[in-house]
Amino acid sequence: xxxxxxxxxxxxxxxxxxxVLTITNVLISLHRFHQNSQKEVVKIQRDEPLPDFEYxxxxxxxxxxxxxxxxxxxxxxxxxxxxxxxSPDNEERRRRRQLQRDTCWKYPGVATVENNFEGDMLVAxxxxxxxxxxxxxxxELKDEAxxxxxxxxxxxxxxxxxxxxxxxxxxxxxxxxxIGMSRKIYLWFELGARLLPKTSYFSKxxxxxxxxxxxxxxxxxxxxxxxxxxxxxxRINPVRPFIFGRGLLYTMSRDxxxxxxxxxxxxxxxxxxxxFDRLLEFKQSIMEYEDAMVGHALSYQNPEELLFVxxxxxxxxxxxxxxxxxxxxxxxxxxxxxQEEEYAIMVERFKNYTTPVPVQFIPSKYGWMANCTLPPDxxxxxxxxxxx
Numbered sequence: 577x578x579x580x581x582x583x584x585x586x587x588x589x590x591x592x593x594x595x596v597l598t599i600t601n602v603l604i605s606l607h608r609f610h611q612n613s614q615k616e617v618v619k620i621q622r623d624e625p626l627p628d629f630e631y632x633x634x635x636x637x638x639x640x641x642x643x644x645x646x647x648x649x650x651x652x653x654x655x656x657x658x659x660x661x662x663s664p665d666n667e668e669r670r671r672r673r674q675l676q677r678d679t680c681w682k683y684p685g686v687a688t689v690e691n692n693f694e695g696d697m698l699v700a701x702x703x704x705x706x707x708x709x710x711x712x713x714x715x716e717l718k719d720e721a722x723x724x725x726x727x728x729x730x731x732x733x734x735x736x737x738x739x740x741x742x743x744x745x746x747x748x749x750x751x752x753x754x755i756g757m758s759r760k761i762y763l764w765f766e767l768g769a770r771l772l773p774k775t776s777y778f779s780k781x782x783x784x785x786x787x788x789x790x791x792x793x794x795x796x797x798x799x800x801x802x803x804x805x806x807x808x809x810x811r812i813n814p815v816r817p818f819i820f821g822r823g824l825l826y827t828m829s830r831d832x833x834x835x836x837x838x839x840x841x842x843x844x845x846x847x848x849x850x851x852f853d854r855l856l857e858f859k860q861s862i863m864e865y866e867d868a869m870v871g872h873a874l875s876y877q878n879p880e881e882l883l884f885v886x887x888x889x890x891x892x893x894x895x896x897x898x899x900x901x902x903x904x905x906x907x908x909x910x911x912x913x914x915q916e917e918e919y920a921i922m923v924e925r926f927k928n929y930t931t932p933v934p935v936q937f938i939p940s941k942y943g944w945m946a947n948c949t950l951p952p953d954x955x956x957x958x959x960x961x962x963x964x
Contacts, residue, residue, distance in 0.1 A: 626651050629771060637731040638767060641721035649693050650772055656696040657777040657796055657827065659787075660764035662757055662866075664734055665706040665717045672783040673701055675919045677724065680787040682923075689725045696793050698775070701727045701783070702764045704734040704756060730763055732756075735850070751864055755850045758866040762846045766837045769830065776801050779827035780866075785912040786922045787825070791932045792909045795946075796827065798934045799885060804829040805874065806885035808892035809942070812868070819884055819942060820871020824894060824912035832874065832882065839873035884943030891935065891946055907935060 629647050631639070639647060661676075663669045676699075681688050687695035705711040711733045721727035735756025761780055768778050777796060781787060799806065805828050807821020821827075828836070837843065841861045850858060862868045874882065887909070889900035895913035903911060906929060911922070937944040 626773060634731050635767065635771075638728050638763075639771075640729055641718070641727055642725055646689075646693060646725055647771070650698065651774070653687070653693065653698075653774065655687065655698045655772065655775040656793060657779055658698045658700065658768050658772050658775050659779045659781050660700050660702050660728075660761075660768060661781050661783050662702045662760040662764070663783040665703055665714050666708060667716075669783055670716065670720065671916060673720070675916060676783065676787070677726075679919045679923050680789055683789040685793045686789050689723075697789060698772070699726060700764075700768075702730065702760050703727060704730050704732045704760055706734045707736055728764070728767070730760060732759055732763070751855070751858075752850055754864045754866070755858055758842075758863040758869050759846050761866045761870070762837065762842060765828075765833050769833050769837060775830070777804070777827050777829050778833045779825060780823065780870075781825045781910070782823065782912055784914070785824055785910050786914050786919060787910050788906075788908055788926070788932075791907055791935075792825075794932050794934045795909065798937065800829070800883060802829050802831050803881055803883040804885055805832055805871075805882050806887070808887045808889075808894070809871075809884055811942070816875075818871055818875035818879070820868045820874075822892075822894070823867035824892060825910045826867065826870070828870075835877040836870055836873050839877055842869060842873050882943075885937060886940060886943060886945045888946070888948065890948035907932060 628644075629635070629651060642650075661673075663673055677688070680686070681699055685696045687693040687698045703713070703717065705713060708714075713729055717727070717729075721729065733756070735752035735754065764780065765778055768775070772778075796806075805821060805826070807826035808824065809819050809821050811817055811819045842863070845858060845861055845863060848854065848857075858864065862872045890903075890905075891908045891910075893900045893903055893908055893911045895902065895911065906926065914922070936947040938947050939945075
């Protein structure tokens with residue numbers, strides 16, 4: 577009996593020691609992130625005006641519709657985040673881009689041509705040359721880009737859609753189209769990091785989503801400036817597990833973006849035309865899924881240095897396939913898969929909504945997690961009716 581009692585005591589002591597060590601490591605990690613964050617902020621604020629952007633030939637084509645005056649503004653402004661949204665050059669997605677401009681980007685804090693690109697959050701649409709127009713940019717796209725000055729026209733071809741998937745369906749566009757999407761994502765992050773040296777975070781979103789920009793901005797302000805990978809994360813691959821942020825919206829701090837764009841296998845394949853002879857190479861880097869491609873690349877770039885900031889259906893809402901329920905509270909960040917007529921419903925929902933309250937991020941198994949159990953702020957219209 578005495579031996580059994582001593583064994584129980586040893587187990588309890590070991591458990592307490594492991595618990596204390598875990599909490600200590602979390603606190604040390606948070607302290608380091610806070611220190612690095614403050615250093616980064618001071619560095620950004622003290623920067624002198626930057627020299628003009630040194631264009632490559634590809635840059636000149638990508639930024640053809642963003643004037644040098646605007647480029648200078650972008651480079652010298654301390655944006656908190658730059659959001660890149662890949663989108664094809666067709667009428668259906670042109671309507672989606674305009675719906676976002678008329679709703680999501682009207683909130684205070686979003687930098688657009690209408691406010692001389694002042695704000696915390698810069699948005700750019702990232703396009704490639706579409707086969708529908710013989711791999712040239714359409715006249716409609718050029719008119720749109722000249723008006724809004726927020727379109728990046730990459731000098732690459734859009735991949736051909738080879739399936740019957742429709743917008744909003746849970747399906748695959750086909751290998752050529754999906755790998756083309758991955759190219760756009762890589763080139764957005766690579767160009768963004770060079771073009772916007774004072775910007776702290778870079779993100780990717782979708783053109784069939786509604787973004788509650790004020791909530792996104794205020795939540796992002798509470799996070800460290802280094803090591804951050806914020807998304808609705810999944811952990812996949814039974815052979816070599818890794819974590820990736822799902823494509824409706826994922827955000828990385830500048831140092832994490834640099835990790836991604838310097839990952840050599842992806843950097844090389846971005847400039848290689850897709851063919852079925854090289855399918856294995858593309859699949860090894862998971863380039864048929866742009867969001868998983870990013871997480872997979874980061875898993876080889878000292879992932880222990882990353883702070884995974886995790887979300888779930890309560891704030892990063894995926895309506896496709898009925899995966900998540902429509903939002904009940906107003907502290908959500910993004911709703912993916914809404915119909916065109918529902919953008920106006922979302923605007924009406926937030927008509928009397930004032931400054932949002934930042935969510936609380938708490939330690940979790942793989943990093944931090946948005947705390948969805950907190951009661952919403954009294955200002956929020958909790959019972960707003962909305963059917964997705």
